[in-house]
Amino acid sequence: METKSELSTDTKIFGLDVSTPLKNIFWGGMLAGTLDAAAGVIVYFIYVGLNPLQVLQYIASGVFGPGAIDGGFIYILAGLVLHYIIAFAVAAIYFVAQGVMHIPQRRNILAGLLYGVAIWAVMNLVILPWSNVSKGPFIPGLAICGVIWHASLVGLPIVLVTSRYYKRN
Numbered sequence: 001m002e003t004k005s006e007l008s009t010d011t012k013i014f015g016l017d018v019s020t021p022l023k024n025i026f027w028g029g030m031l032a033g034t035l036d037a038a039a040g041v042i043v044y045f046i047y048v049g050l051n052p053l054q055v056l057q058y059i060a061s062g063v064f065g066p067g068a069i070d071g072g073f074i075y076i077l078a079g080l081v082l083h084y085i086i087a088f089a090v091a092a093i094y095f096v097a098q099g100v101m102h103i104p105q106r107r108n109i110l111a112g113l114l115y116g117v118a119i120w121a122v123m124n125l126v127i128l129p130w131s132n133v134s135k136g137p138f139i140p141g142l143a144i145c146g147v148i149w150h151a152s153l154v155g156l157p158i159v160l161v162t163s164r165y166y167k168r169n
Contacts, residue, residue, distance in 0.1 A: 013164040021165070025091045028161035033087030035153035044148065047142040062131035069134070090119050091158050098143050098162050108163045109156070116155020120147050 011019035014031070018024040037055075044050040050058065054069070056079030062066040063082060068075040094115055103111050124146065129135075 011164065011168050013161055016161070018097070018161055018164050021095060024161060024165040025088060025095050027086065028091035028095070028158045029088035031161060032091060032154045033084045033155045035157060036087065036149070037083060039145075039149040039153050041147045043142065047139055047145070048136075056083070058133065062128065065132040066134045085153075086123075090154070092161070094155075094158050095162050095165070098159075098166055102166075105163055105167060108159050112156030112159030113151040114155070115159055116153075117147055117153035119154055120150035123150075149160050154169045 011017060013027075016023075016031075018027050023048070023169040041052045041055050044055050044058075045052075053076050056076045057069050057071060059079035059082050060071070060075040064075065064078065066076070124143070
């Protein structure tokens, strides 16, 4: 029989308790959402000149339309909430998929990178074109950065957090 300390160590990743499905999805979404937000703020500042608040307004414009870009605090808050809802959703999708598909643990890195690329592709090729965001020019450097950051800072953390739960269970 395992002791409490063995159980605690085995169900933690980055010091976070991921011992239940809800905790796992929560921490996977928080980690990926925070890393994604940090990367987005940096990259959108470099390529488009947006400050962090404008990035959140841009996210809100997907639901509320272009007026959110010039809107106030409510659209900044809405963008933040929407951003994390999406992060929790993609964490939940992978959590369920892993439970069904049983991706081998030795493939976590590859699975995480591919999942991140898939997230980027779905967001940029399916969701954003159907949303209310203003359509801008295609910027190849921004797209390349987006694919890389979604692979390494969104997909990979979600897979690593999720795999910790399934390794235990």
